Amino acid sequence: MSPISRGFMGRRRPVADPSRVPPGQYLTDDFPVLSAGPTPHTPLDQWSFTIQGAVSEPVSWPWEEFLALPSETIDTDIHCVTKWSKLDTSWRGVSLDTLLEHIETEADYLTVWSDGDYTTNLALEDVTDGRAWVAYEYDGQSLDPEHGGPARLLVPHLYFWKSAKWVRGLVLTPDDQPGFWEGYGYHNHGDPWLEQRYQGD
């Protein structure tokens, strides 16, 4: 039971649908930027997206080929572990179901890696069945570098650090290996509805 904060009234914003805001989150209309280091600027002719690791054969798509893959529009809410949530965001990208379609693997986990040496870990079941995409458009425009362009992972049902910016590939692994923030005390899974912010939550 939390003690009352003397004199605190709060400035509750009327939320159209409170069931869309996970515990401990507040809504924002802008799109805050958080990253651990400088924004990488990889030229598109040097960009590719690769699937490797515990797979029968690695695959890699250069930018033009990646854009030619079947894409989807994703309308979703996003939730950052630093407490902001943003409703009704709109993205365009390629479903991981599409990317993994012809991949044979026994692996249950994957590590996503990005330019700038960022990594994050996910269970395969968290990125399949229409739950994850590699997105390259936001609101009908090319994705800004500071928001992860040219392409970022989008896993909206988990806290947004799992949606790695500047994504370049994924490595399928038999074991679960902590990624960047997961190694710095953040929760391994990161479900905002269970408020899994930090280790032990």
Add this chain to the structure above:
Amino acid sequence: MIWQLARVRELVDETPRCKSLVLETPEWPGHRAGQHVDVRLTAEDGYRTERSYSIASAPEERELVLTIERLKDGEVSTYLVDELRVADELELRGPVGGYFVWEQKLGGPLLLIAGGSGVVPLRAMLRHWAAGERSVPARMLYSSRTLEDVIYRNELERLAADAGAEIELTLTREWPKDWTGHRGRVNRQLLEDLAWPPRQRPLVYVCGPTTFVETTATTLVELGHDPSRIRTERFGPTGS
């Protein structure tokens, strides 16, 4: 990570918009310079809200200090700056974050680049540096709108005089007639002059508003600094 109670021991006016909260935290597990805490407020009807704030105090200090900037329409920051009184209690948990951290063993040269209230975690690092052997040089480049907005001004002068920290202030909006510091925003020229040359591999921490951090970090990379030696943290209007 569990919530614990902190009691306000002292409130310090830093600038017209910023206040430092000196907190008694009997159950605090300790922290490293640069980490932050989550603060939770509860209204009488049970409504609760949380925000994250950087820790302003060094690990070797007994009390935990948070410096809060009052944001326009900030639900939590206006309460903490305007309403909170000595002996009030706050719920917090932490420390949080492990990358935007400086420890003695990480060495340097240590370059701290702050925009506005982004100075808060960097002040913890500078205090931690001053409390150690100071075997690497430390330099802070701190951009504020006006002299009045400079947080910790007296303390920074003292750290320069007593500990040999190099403090470089720049004012972007207005400056006194006799101002001898820098004028204008942190730009390429200023970074060329004040960041160590890339071959000396300074360890750089940049903290401030998004555009400040974005511009500064990008310029440092363009000047030849190794991106893996540049750590960033951003303070947006959403108070992250």
